[in-house]
Amino acid sequence: MNAPAATLAGTIPGEHIRIxxxxxxxxxxxxxxxxxLVAPQCGDCGTFRLPPTPFCPNCQSKAVNWIELSGAATVYSFAVVHGFPGLPDLTLVPAVLDLPDAPGARLVSNVVDVAPEEVKIGTRLHVDFTPITDGWLLPIFRVASAEQARSE
Structure with missing residues (x-):
């Protein structure tokens, strides 16, 4: 008898996500x-901030520069969620991510297409995008390939 296939982490289907x-x-x-993938950086003191805010939490300046990031991220913290209302077979790995190109900024997203037990603090990830409602794309993250991890 074959062993059951490992459940891979996914994300909530795009039609259920509104921003x-x-x-x-x-x-x-x-x-x-x-x-x-971009992050706001204060135009005066250089502090990165995510989520985006109208003014810098460090110096209260409204000056902002949007910096394009490489898409690299590292797992800072995460959870594993088995089941979601109306989607009992869905497994999610929501994570707080460090962004090396935006020191001090953290982004909350989902780690996808990986067995949840393989996600660890410090796992290197790379951004991808998935369609959601109204034509938007949602940043999600996958485990970085060896080549992506070397280039970071």
Whole structure:
């Protein structure tokens, strides 16, 4: 008898995900729609911040520069969720991610296409994008290939 296939982590189906866009977050979502990962950096003190906010939490400046990132990330913290309302077979690995190109900024996203037991603090990841409602793309993360990990 064959062993059951390992359950891989996924994400909530895109038709169930809606985002709110405002002046502070629109550059992030517009870049994601172009399959680019960006982070806001204070135009005065250089502090990165995610989620995007109208002003810098460090110096309160409203000056902001949107910096394109490489897409590299490292797992800072994570959970494994078995089942979701209406989707009992879905396994999620939501994670807090460090972004090496944006020191101090952390992004919450999903790690996908990996057996949950393989995700560890420090796992190197790389961004990908998945369609969601209203034509937007959601940043998700996959375990970095050996080549991606070497180039980071």
């Amino acid at each position: 709110a866009v405002n002046a502070s977050t629109e550059p992030f979502w517009t870049a994601a729609k172009e399959r680019r």
